[in-house]
Amino acid sequence: MPNTMTIVCIGAGNVATHLAQALYRAGYTILQIISRTEASAEALARTVNARWTNDPQKTEAADIYLYAVSDSALEEVIRKNPQTNGLHVHTAGSMSLLLFEGVKQRGGVLYPLQTFSKEKPVDFKQVPLFIEASTADDANILKQLGSDISNSVLDATSAQRRQLHLAAVFACNFTNHLFAIANDLLKESGLPFDVLHPLIRETVEKIATLSPREAQTGPAIRKDANVMEKHLLKLSDHPQWQEIYRLLSESIMKK
Amino acid sequence: MPNTMTIVCIGAGNVATHLAQALYRAGYTILQIISRTEASAEALARTVNARWTNDPQKTEAADIYLYAVSDSALEEVIRKNPQTNGLHVHTAGSMSLLLFEGVKQRGGVLYPLQTFSKEKPVDFKQVPLFIEASTADDANILKQLGSDISNSVLDATSAQRRQLHLAAVFACNFTNHLFAIANDLLKESGLPFDVLHPLIRETVEKIATLSPREAQTGPAIRKDANVMEKHLLKLSDHPQWQEIYRLLSESIMKK
Incomplete structure (x- = not known):
């Protein structure tokens, strides 16, 4: 019809x-x-x-x-x-x-x-x-x-939709911005962004079977202060990215 | 052999x-x-x-x-x-x-x-x-x-590998943590995490054809102060997430 x-x-x-x-x-x-x-x-x-x-x-x-x-x-x-x-x-x-x-x-x-x-x-x-x-x-x-x-x-409801939108900003807009920072970091070392694609795809595939908390890996969840200090030092030319690194690592460690 | x-x-x-x-x-x-x-x-x-x-x-x-x-x-x-x-x-x-x-x-x-x-x-x-x-x-x-x-x-080289690792922390470990925050936000409103899966998949598919900077969407890149203020207010019970929201939004707007 x-x-x-x-x-x-x-x-x-x-x-x-x-x-x-x-x-x-x-x-x-x-x-x-x-x-x-x-x-x-x-x-x-x-x-x-x-x-x-x-x-x-x-x-x-x-x-x-x-x-x-x-x-x-x-x-x-x-x-x-x-x-x-x-x-x-x-x-x-x-x-x-x-x-x-x-x-x-x-x-x-x-x-x-x-x-x-x-x-x-x-x-x-x-x-x-x-x-x-x-x-x-x-x-x-x-x-x-x-x-x-x-x-x-x-x-x-309007309240649920607002929460959906907020969650989407974290899961999509902020995620994409982290990809942009990763891209810029690789460029600085003459590395192409596409070497990260398998990692990014797997990061997303994991949460189809594990909860994001279960899927968490990396220096912060391991509380590997050694690596985190090195990374913060490497970011000293990018104070905003350094602050993002510090804050997100703290948030991961808290959980 | x-x-x-x-x-x-x-x-x-x-x-x-x-x-x-x-x-x-x-x-x-x-x-x-x-x-x-x-x-x-x-x-x-x-x-x-x-x-x-x-x-x-x-x-x-x-x-x-x-x-x-x-x-x-x-x-x-x-x-x-x-x-x-x-x-x-x-x-x-x-x-x-x-x-x-x-x-x-x-x-x-x-x-x-x-x-x-x-x-x-x-x-x-x-x-x-x-x-x-x-x-x-x-x-x-x-x-x-x-x-x-x-x-x-x-x-x-060792220097390139260090940069790869740092980029991977942003593109994978921090990304996954944003998924965890989104998951928690949805739970608070009685919404299942899987409603975000198509959005997350598309966020990743986009960067196969667009650069992350071109792919950026959301309130920060639109400089939509109205939405960002509402979101920050909604996050007032979660000061750490609020700070993550503020910092990542500022970083997106800067570009």
Whole structure:
């Protein structure tokens, strides 16, 4: 059965791009992309056969308004949307459902727990989607929409979603930054980053069968002061990395 | 051609276990396991058809002595080995080849860049092995031995190996600790850790095609002060995690 719901997407960044494209592929009609950044709006609109504008006043009537903008812009962007009909849905981990109260009649949240970069395709079927809505009817609409693009659609309260987002910052954003530091360290010694790939893959594979506490290895968990002192000395040209090393080692030793 | 080299393994921990078992599977004769921890020595010896002892004075004569002990114990353990014949090889990332000088006639290093837990099998063929030796002949012996158990055998000076080890602590040990924190955060909200698995897998898959700097996402790289303040507030019951959050976010923003 072809899906007849129409969607306006507010935002044209990493999340907006992957989400709009997944919905388009699933048969949804993306009416319009709205973004202050004209080039991004136009580029995304082209890939999902939609119109685009940088003027919120020109927002078209739709069944669903999907907000995928930075948290700091979200409130203002919702207010600037002149349309009050339809279901208004944001995608932010750390923002409450209550954001829509008194502004739009129907509000919901669809939070994709994934890291998105425009340049990297993602298998959206594997992305867990966390759903929240004010009414059971709207929750069902979001569950249907979610299951059209993902195999994993789950309920989460605003409080749970905030915690998911916080955990994701540790497990993904900070992890990636540690990879960046490791990359820079290897570069300094003329070593290519890809020698670390088997280690990084195994670090992740381990936690499929062991808990992260059981999987912990390295000088800190062994309380090997000898190695840690040498490492801190080697980092003396990078005081910030040295401090990260000290703090994370202390945190590992504490457990 | 069956391998006729004999090996004594000093140590019975995570690295010793995986390395001795890989060598045994490749046809090497493991003569003996030596470890202060009798139970570990006996358990490992059983899996590689070797004798075991907790008394270094009883070390048997062998072609290769493989030291896989903590860095802080390494020097003493080498000194306590009464055998001076054969090739003495340590497996420590942060220890120099010079450790053997004046103590044994022939020294070498075989550093496996991987995280090992006894409970988790590892495909040793995928483990990069970094080789160093005092003479070209001994380097060749270690390269042959290395390539019998791994597809990836590389040269590294002591300085490069130290840097590899330091980078590995960031990319693996610290990463795993971030997973542990994420796990604890989810538990507090009654959420299972496995909802993070697709995110963690994607975090790692991204760096196969993007550099870690290009792959960076999250509130810090977006300079989203709104989210970061909320997260810091949520972490106020965990001052150490709060400090980790603050420091890693600052480090991401700096780049």
